Every structure is written in structure tokens, then in C-alpha cells.
Amino acid sequence: xxxxxxxxxxxxxxxxxxxxxxxxxxxxxxxxxxxxxxxxxxxxxxxxxxxxxxxxxxxxxxxxxxxxxxxxxxxxxxxxxxxxxxxxxxxxxxxxxxxxxxxxxxxxxxxxxxxxxxxxxxxxxxxxxxxxxxxxxxxxxxxxxxxxxxxxxxxxxxxxxxxxxxxxxxxxxxxxxxxxxxxxxxxxxxxxxxxxxxxxxxxxxxxxxxxxxxxxxxxxxxxxxxxxxxxxxxxxxxxxxxxxxxxxxxxxxxxxxxxxxxxxxxxxxxxxxxxxxxxxxxxxxxxxxxxxxxxxxxxxxxxxxxxxxxxxxxxxxxxxxxxxxxxxxxxxxxxxxxxxxxxxxxxxxxxxxxxxxxxxxxxxxxxxxxxxxxxxxxxxxxxxxxxxxxxxxxxxxxxxxxxxxxxxxxxxxxxxxxxxxxxxxxxxxxxxxx
Amino acid sequence: xxxxxxxxxxxxxxxxxxxxxxxxxxxxxxxxxxxxxxxxxxxxxxxxxxxxxxxxxxxxxxxxxxxxxxxxxxxxxxxxxxxxxxxxxxxxxxxxxxxxxxxxxxxxxxxxxxxxxxxxxxxxxxxxxxxxxxxxxxxxxxxxxxxxxxxxxxxxxxxxxxxxxxxxxxxxxxxxxxxxxxxxxxxxxxxxxxxxxxxxxxxxxxxxxxxxxxxxxxxxxxxxxxxxxxxxxxxxxxxxxxxxxxxxxxxxxxxxxxxxxxxxxxxxxxxxxxxxxxxxxxxxxxxxxxxxxxxxxxxxxxxxxxxxxxxxxxxxxxxxxxxxxx
Ligand SMILES: Nc1ncnc2c1ncn2[C@@H]1O[C@H](COP(=O)(O)OP(=O)(O)OP(=O)(O)O)[C@@H](O)[C@H]1O
Ligand SMILES: Nc1ncnc2c1ncn2[C@@H]1O[C@H](COP(=O)(O)OP(=O)(O)OP(=O)(O)O)[C@@H](O)[C@H]1O
Ligand code: SF4
Ligand SMILES: [Mg+2]
Ligand SMILES: [Mg+2]
Numbered sequence: 234x235x236x237x238x239x240x241x242x243x244x245x246x247x248x249x250x251x252x253x254x255x256x257x258x259x260x261x262x263x264x265x266x267x268x269x270x271x272x273x274x275x276x277x278x279x280x281x282x283x284x285x286x287x288x289x290x291x292x293x294x295x296x297x298x299x300x301x302x303x304x305x306x307x308x309x310x311x312x313x314x315x316x317x318x319x320x321x322x323x324x325x326x327x328x329x330x331x332x333x334x335x336x337x338x339x340x341x342x343x344x345x346x347x348x349x350x351x352x353x354x355x356x357x358x359x360x361x362x363x364x365x366x367x368x369x370x371x372x373x374x375x376x377x378x379x380x381x382x383x384x385x386x387x388x389x390x391x392x393x394x395x396x397x398x399x400x401x402x403x404x405x406x407x408x409x410x411x412x413x414x415x416x417x418x419x420x421x422x423x424x425x426x427x428x429x430x431x432x433x434x435x436x437x438x439x440x441x442x443x444x445x446x447x448x449x450x451x452x453x454x455x456x457x458x459x460x461x462x463x464x465x466x467x468x469x470x471x472x473x474x475x476x477x478x479x480x481x482x483x484x485x486x487x488x489x490x491x492x493x494x495x496x497x498x499x500x501x502x503x504x505x506x507x508x509x510x511x512x513x514x515x516x517x518x519x520x521x522x523x524x525x526x527x528x529x530x531x532x533x534x535x536x537x538x539x540x541x542x543x544x545x546x547x548x549x550x551x552x553x554x555x556x557x558x559x560x561x562x563x564x565x566x567x568x569x570x571x572x573x574x575x576x577x578x579x580x581x582x583x584x585x586x587x588x589x590x591x592x593x594x595x596x597x598x599x600x601x602x603x604x605x606x607x608x609x610x611x612x613x614x615x616x617x618x619x620x621x622x623x624x625x626x627x628x629x630x631x632x633x634x635x636x637x638x639x640x641x642x643x644x645x646x647x648x649x650x651x652x653x654x655x656x657x658x659x660x661x662x663x664x665x666x667x
Numbered sequence: 668x669x670x671x672x673x674x675x676x677x678x679x680x681x682x683x684x685x686x687x688x689x690x691x692x693x694x695x696x697x698x699x700x701x702x703x704x705x706x707x708x709x710x711x712x713x714x715x716x717x718x719x720x721x722x723x724x725x726x727x728x729x730x731x732x733x734x735x736x737x738x739x740x741x742x743x744x745x746x747x748x749x750x751x752x753x754x755x756x757x758x759x760x761x762x763x764x765x766x767x768x769x770x771x772x773x774x775x776x777x778x779x780x781x782x783x784x785x786x787x788x789x790x791x792x793x794x795x796x797x798x799x800x801x802x803x804x805x806x807x808x809x810x811x812x813x814x815x816x817x818x819x820x821x822x823x824x825x826x827x828x829x830x831x832x833x834x835x836x837x838x839x840x841x842x843x844x845x846x847x848x849x850x851x852x853x854x855x856x857x858x859x860x861x862x863x864x865x866x867x868x869x870x871x872x873x874x875x876x877x878x879x880x881x882x883x884x885x886x887x888x889x890x891x892x893x894x895x896x897x898x899x900x901x902x903x904x905x906x907x908x909x910x911x912x913x914x915x916x917x918x919x920x921x922x923x924x925x926x927x928x929x930x931x932x933x934x935x936x937x938x939x940x941x942x943x944x945x946x947x948x949x950x951x952x953x954x955x956x957x958x959x960x961x962x963x964x965x966x967x968x969x970x971x972x973x974x975x976x977x978x979x980x981x982x983x984x985x986x987x988x989x990x991x992x993x
Contacts, residue, residue: 287860289862290831290836292860363858410949423720429720447857451720452887453887453928454889454942455942456942456947462940480861510935526864526893528889528890528932530893530914544816
């Protein structure tokens with residue numbers, strides 16, 4: 234293999250949108266909507282490193298893994314396999330100059346969206362799927378499941394040799410005594426035993442690239458440590474590259490060289506593991522760090538200061554910084570708009586009026602997304618409330634650009650929302666203040 | 668052996684001398700997955716069941732709802748309201764399932780029906796156990812989903828359209844929608860980020876307070892165990908080897924296996940991986956005497972021959988290890 238190809242994978246502006254299935258009428262009115270599972274993310278995995286993806290449940294981590302293997306076709310963006318800084322520069326340059334011919338040529342050579350390159354990746358890569366029961370063939374025994382890929386890829390010269398390899402692998406992952414486990418079917422295994430079959434099945438092919446999606450979530454602490462140790466050994470000895478997807482931040486801290494923190498389809502922060510843990514920059518990262526459960530009941534009552542509000546909807550993303558409605562450090566610049574104000578009014582008026590009255594008021598809101606303004610009709614109570622509230626120094630109120638009162642109509646216009654970007658080389662976190 | 672004498676109020680559910688053997692009298696080898704298990708859960712109490720992968724945790728959880736495969740032998744008692752659940756006819760158990768006792772399964776994808784939307788899952792469950800009209804059923808379901816952070820506009824989506832953690836949260840919502848008296852949570856929060864996990868743990872604690880629900884919490888995540896449990900039961904090779912309050916198990920573990928387990932926790936200050944040496948026990952031919960003896964750093968001669976008697980340190984903290992026998 235080319236030693237200088239030190240970038241194992243470059244994910245560039247990857248997007249994956251899933252169309253929602255709506256009834257035709259709704260579609261006609263609102264247009265086709267999408268779950269923006271992955272919404273323009275870029276990162277690279279260096280050869281021989283463990284790159285961690287952590288973050289919110291539903292933020293698109295598994296989708297990234299699936300796109301990488303082209304199990305799902307990206308909506309937009311590119312994935313380049315085994316390149317180096319020079320090739321990367323060439324691609325960026327060609328893109329800047331709008332040199333389509335050059336881009337096509339480079340894509341043909343390096344992009345995973347080209348069949349030839351994908352075939353090469355598929356030879357090198359193995360995937361450990363998040364849901365072990367869905368990933369195993371129910372009609373194959375443990376032995377057959379692990380042997381199957383070894384046979385296809387012609388690992389080992391003789392039948393006997395292959396068998397021995399399967400047995401060794403089973404020992405490594407603790408499926409022992411081997412004679413007891415080899416003829417069992419997935420339904421007769423515990424959750425963690427199934428997960429270990431999948432690990433063994435992936436590792437027997439001695440991949441150079443491993444995508445491991447929550448690979449040890451169902452293992453007890455002791456077996457977990459042992460298997461992580463095995464992965465680290467393979468990394469040290471054979472330069473195995475790993476994309477490690479996990480919710481377990483302590484494990485990520487221990488084994489990842491770099492990590493990316495995802496939230497609602499975006500990478501919010503990316504950097505060296507050590508730096509992120511010592512000095513997290515993005516407010517979401519900080520919230521995650523505070524919420525890590527501690528294996529000590531005496532720490533139970535500590536203040537975790539969880540982010541506020543509900544998990545937003547990936548179909549109808551918040552504007553500006555997508556984290557702003559829940560962010561504990563947000564300021565007026567972070568993307569506040571009509572929806573936030575409407576929600577604020579509803580939540581706060583609830584304390585003054587009863588629910589039925591509020592429901593009536595709801596009809597008097599008009600959200601104008603395009604112009605980032607909210608119109609409120611008729612309701613004196615709301616107007617009065619806002620008059621008072623506006624004097625307060627809160628990010629939401631400070632984000633208001635102008636207010637117009639016209640008879641019974643109040644129009645509130647917000648500053649134009651901007652989304653903070655994480656520039657690959659300059660900033661670590663996608664946040665206006667870091 | 669000894670049935671435990673819990674002090675104080677009457678337990679909500681009580682497991683007594685439970686033995687579970689897979690492949691009982693069929694052609695495959697018998698697997699002794701649980702042996703002589705005693706376990707009580709009081710009203711509103713959260714008890715965590717921890718132990719090695721393959722040590723019998725899910726087996727015990729499934730036995731409570733009679734969900735084990737046909738040729739499985741269950742012996743002993745699982746008592747609820749003076750009835751032994753192990754002896755109830757399937758019809759009665761079906762009544763209880765999902766309503767009085769509900770379970771969050773370890774593998775959401777294997778349990779959710781791929782051909783049914785989330786809405787259909789809820790409607791089916793609510794139709795079976797309640798006489799809510801459609802409107803009320805939908806309202807209830809949306810509330811339950813809201814509690815676990817799934818937005819209402821995903822209500823008509825199919826399981827494969829959700830992330831792993833979202834499916835898990837749908838299972839949690841399904842398990843909670845009828846305010847069960849007993850909840851069996853089998854690895855219920857493994858696929859959740861720590862923020863959502865915290866919120867779900869708060870939700871579970873609220874449920875124990877509001878509805879007096881008892882929770883059997885099965886998990887490998889010792890952080891979660893420490894955060895939420897009133898008491899902890901440690902299983903090794905199908906046997907209970909130690910039980911105690913969360914404080915006792917984490918700060919004064921007695922059994923060598925418990926010590927090894929706690930020692931292998933990967934925390935933020937971990938610099939090197941540690942584990943319990945040796946391999947998991949063979950449950951077809953369980954080790955003689957103490958099941959941990961082949962791996963125990965403090966093994967003695969008698970450990971190989973005899974299963975240790977219970978040693979009680981106080982009302983709650985007990986272990987089964989020869990080191991502590993007087
Ligand atoms: N086939 C699909 N059709 C429609 N939506 C999908 C599909 N697969 C995933 N999604 C949606 O895409 C988003 C991201 O899902 P993904 O599985 O990548 O999340 P994740 O980060 O792996 O989460 P978790 O940690 O919970 O596993 C979710 O909102 C999910 O519902
Ligand atoms: N249907 C079955 N037939 C035979 N053996 C089984 C069956 N189901 C489980 N077993 C075995 O019984 C033992 C206990 O399994 P169980 O699923 O209870 O473990 P567990 O403690 O939940 O483990 P995990 O943490 O990995 O989920 C395991 O060794 C498993 O292989
Ligand atoms: S009984 Fe013996 S073998 Fe078992 S844990 Fe105690 S000391 Fe170790
Ligand atoms: Mg996932
Ligand atoms: Mg289990």
C-alpha cells in the first residue's frame with residue numbers, strides 16, 4: 234500500500250436527507266420535507282488512528298457509517314479513500330477554480346462514489362453494526378457466522394486452518410468453551426454474546442479499516458476492557474484504522490486519537506481527544522461532559538445542568554445555530570426567530586392564563602420564516618407581556634431587530650440568522666464564541 | 668437455600684429459589700442459566716441486576732413475564748399479589764404483560780414490528796389493555812413519546828426510520844404508557860447519549876415516585892447503576908454472589924467478582940484497561956463449589972468443593988463467599 238496515502242478517509246460536505254412520507258395534500262402545501270440525518274459534515278480519518286464519533290442520539294452517526302460503505306447513497310458530498318494532503322489540496326483547488334474536468338478526474342480516481350474505489354474499500358473494511366440481533370443471520374450457527382466471511386475471502390489455506398482461526402477468534406472474544414458455543418444459534422445467545430459473534434466475524438478478516446458502531450455497548454466492563462485491548466493491539470501492531478461510534482465518553486477518551494461531537498446532523502466540535510476533554514469549547518460538548526454518569530452513588534446529587542428544552546426535530550431544524558434553543562450560553566446572535574418567540578410566549582403565558590385560553594390565542598400568531606418575523610394579532614395580553622419582557626436582557630429579546638405596532642397587529646422582526654461554521658483548520662467548534 | 672428476609676414493607680414482587688434451565692430434556696445440552704435466585708423488589712424501588720455478559724440477567728428478566736422458550740425448565744416462585752407467576756396460565760399472563768408488568772427489551776429492533784408504524788404499536792397495545800377511544804389513545808401515546816424526546820411528527824414512521832437510540836426510546840415509551848406496577852428495563856439506555864440518558868433516568872425515577880412503580884434495571888453501565896439504584900444485585904454464572912445498597916456495592920464491595928467488576932469500570936480518569944482474568948464459566952457444566960473459583964485471585968481449597976453460605980453484613984448487604992464465612 235502507498236505509504237504516503239496517510240489520509241484513510243476524507244468525508245467532504247456529506248449530506249444525507251431522507252424524504253418523509255406525507256400525505257399528498259400536506260406535501261402540496263408544505264412541499265416535500267426531509268429528515269436531515271446528516272447535514273453537511275466534513276472530517277478526515279488518518280491512517281492508523283482511532284477516530285471517534287460521539288454525540289446526540291439520532292444525530293446521524295450511524296448514517297455516516299452507512300454512507301461510508303454506500304449502504305445508503307449520500308444525498309450530496311464526497312467521500313475520498315486513501316489519499317494524502319496533496320490530493321486533498323488538488324481537489325480543493327479544482328473546486329475553487331470550478332475546474333469540472335479536473336474534479337471528475339480526481340473523483341474517478343479517489344471517490345467512493347465510484348464503483349472501482351468502493352470495491353477496494355470493501356475489501357479492506359469491516360463493519361460492526363449497532364444492533365447485533367439485526368445483523369446476524371438467524372439460521373446460521375455461531376461457527377458458520379464467523380466462518381462464512383472467512384470462506385468468502387479465502388482466509389486460511391485449508392479447511393482445518395480456517396476452523397482453527399474461527400476457534401481462536403472465539404477464544405479472543407470470550408465465546409468459550411468453544412465447543413459449547415460453536416453450534417448455537419443467535420436466538421440462544423445473550424445480547425452480549427451476539428455482539429461478540431459480530432466482533433469475531435469482523436475481526437477474522439483482519440481488516441485494515443474498521444467501522445465500529447457501539448461495538449461494546451452490550452458487554453460487561455471486564456469483557457469490554459478485554460476487547461478494547463484487543464482492538465488497541467491490532468491498531469498498534471497492524472496499523473488498523475478505526476471509526477469508533479459510541480455514547481461512552483470515557484471509552485472514547487481512552488482509545489480515540491481524535492473525536493467529533495455530533496448534534497442534529499452536524500459536527501459541532503472536532504479535535505484531539507485530549508484537548509476536547511481538557512477544554513471543551515462547544516456548549517453542547519460541555520453539556521455532554523457534565524452528564525457523564527459516574528460510577529459512584531455519592532455523586533448522584535451533583536448538578537448536571539442539563540441543556541434546556543426539548544430535543545428538536547430534524548425535519549424542521551432550528552435556524553441559525555441549531556443548538557441555540559437549548560444552549561446555556563446562547564446570545565442574541567445565535568439564530569433566534571419567530572418560532573422561539575412563539576414558544577416563549579406560549580410557555581410563559583401558560584402561567585398567567587389557562588390552557589383553553591392559550592389555545593385560542595395560538596390562532597393569532599403568524600410566523601413568517603422568510604422575513605424572520607412574527608405577527609401577533611388582537612391579543613392585548615400578549616402585547617402587554619412583550620412590552621414588559623422586551624426590557625429584559627435575554628438573548629431572545631436582544632435578538633429583536635424592530636417592533637411595529639399597527640392598530641391591533643404587532644410585528645416583531647428578528648436579525649437575519651446565521652449558522653456558525655467550523656472551519657476545518659481554524660476553529661474547533663461550530664459556535665460563534667469559540 | 669435461604670430465602671431472604673427483607674425488613675420493612677411487603678415486597679411488590681418476590682422471586683424465590685428460582686432455577687432456570689434452557690434445553691430441558693431436549694436434544695441439546697442443558698444450560699443452567701439461573702440457579703437458586705432470591706430477589707425482592709419493593710414498591711417504588713429500583714433494583715439493578717448486574718453481572719457478566721451471559722450470566723443470566725435477561726433470562727431472569729424474561730422469566731418474570733413467562734417469555735422463555737418452550738423447553739425451558741423454571742422452578743421456584745415469582746410472587747405477585749400472592750400468585751405465583753410461573754404457574755399462571757398463558758391467558759392470565761397476557762393480561763399482566765404490558766399492563767401490570769412491562770419490559771423494555773435489550774434488542775429493540777428484534778421486538779418492534781418492522782411492518783408497523785409507531786402509532787400502530789401504541790394503538791395495538793392500548794386496544795389490548797384499555798377501552799380508550801382512538802383520540803384518547805393517540806393523545807396518551809404522543810404524551811409518552813414526548814416524555815422520551817421523540818417529536819410527534821415522527822408518529823407515523825416505521826422502526827427502520829429511526830436511529831438505534833430512538834427505537835430504544837420508543838420501547839421505553841411503550842413500556843411506560845400504561846403506568847405499569849413493575850418495569851423490567853433490560854439495557855434500556857445503552858444507545859442513548861448521556862444527556863438523553865440522564866433525562867430518561869430522571870423520568871424513570873419520577874415514575875417510581877408518582878406511580879410507585881418497581882423497577883428491575885438490568886445493565887452493564889455501572890455509571891447508570893450508581894446513579895439510579897436503591898439496591899444492586901450481582902450475578903455470576905447464574906448465581907447471586909452479592910447484594911447490597913448502591914453505596915455498599917460501590918464503596919464496600921466484598922465478593923472478589925464484584926471487586927473485579929468495579930475495578931474494570933472505564934471512567935474519565937482511567938489510564939489503563941483492566942479486566943477480570945480468565946474466561947466466563949460454562950453453564951452446561953458449571954464449576955463445582957463457588958462458580959467464580961477458577962478465576963478468583965483469593966481462591967481456597969474449599970471454594971472448589973462447596974458453594975458458600977450467605978454472609979450478612981447488615982440487613983441489606985450480603986455476599987456468598989467463603990472468605991467471609993465464620
Ligand atoms: N432509513 C431511514 N429513513 C428515514 N429516516 C432515517 C432513516 N435512517 C435514519 N433516519 C433518521 O436519521 C436520523 C439520524 O439517524 P442515525 O441512525 O444516523 O442516528 P445516530 O446518531 O446513529 O443515533 P443513535 O445514537 O441513537 O444510534 C434520525 O432522525 C433517524 O430517524
Ligand atoms: N434459548 C436459549 N437456549 C440455550 N441457552 C441460552 C438461551 N438463551 C440464553 N442462553 C444462555 O444462557 C446464558 C444466560 O443468558 P442471558 O441472556 O440471560 O445473559 P445476560 O446476563 O442477559 O447476558 P448479556 O449481558 O450478554 O445480555 C448465556 O450463556 C446464554 O448463552
Ligand atoms: S468463595 Fe472462594 S472462589 Fe469464590 S469468590 Fe470467595 S474466595 Fe473466591
Ligand atoms: Mg446509531
Ligand atoms: Mg441480556
